[in-house]
Amino acid sequence: MPASPAVLLRFFDALVGAEVSLWGDADAAVTAGTSAGLGTVSALGVIAGHGDDARVQDVADGIGITVGAASKLVDRLERDGLVVRAPNPSDRRSSLLRMTADGRRVLDDGSGVLVHVLGERLADLDETTLASATEVLESLRG
Template sequence: MDFFDALVRYETNLWNHLDDAVRHAGAPGLATLSALRVVDRFAPAGRVQELRDELRITVGAASKLVDRLEREGLAVRHPHPTDRRSSLIALTAAGETVLTRGTQAMADALADHLAGQDLTEVTSLLARLDRSLSGAPVVTAEAIR
């Protein structure tokens, strides 16, 4: 339990630190920046499904997130050329600008914070731990009782 508590505390502190850094640079918060990074990574064929998968949120939450990105002028939906039920999501020029600004601020803050750490090893460990839970059944409170 100590590992879990320490990991959650660190994740929360790191999130807050990076969120402050990107906002100070004039970019939207880390949640929005994370969404923009996913849209950019899957361009030009990103869909709500990629946001759902990458951010590990529900389809409804991902759809609302895209609605918000559109309202803020950071992304736009285009009709999917072969699937009428789906849309493709693209960054606008404003979205690309804040993505660049926010990503640089995030990279600078991480570099300052993690200077001297072996990030390859840590990243590999975290990815391996994450993969071990991907697809694992969700344990509910009822199952524990």
């Protein structure tokens, strides 16, 4: 049986409210601890996950933004010395993103701060509950 409109709207409001609150707290803490925002750390995490084969499209897909927004974000990462672009040998229209030593440091420091914030905010939830919630949230990603 489908959920009622009231239940659906309550879920939506709770989900968005939690995301906005958690992002704000995490972004403030990461920025204070690294001088780079959470968006930067998230993008660096996507790039690190692809090794030396990350493309702008991978950043867009990984953090859920448009290719245009990802391209501007990567431009800032490059300007700040956190990544470099290298020619893509299999596609002349794109480049590969390689993290610099400064980029790795920002990612490591930012990830440490983020884990601390998440640990504090989610301390009352056990791993089984977090795993279940994660499955639900991943199923909602379109």
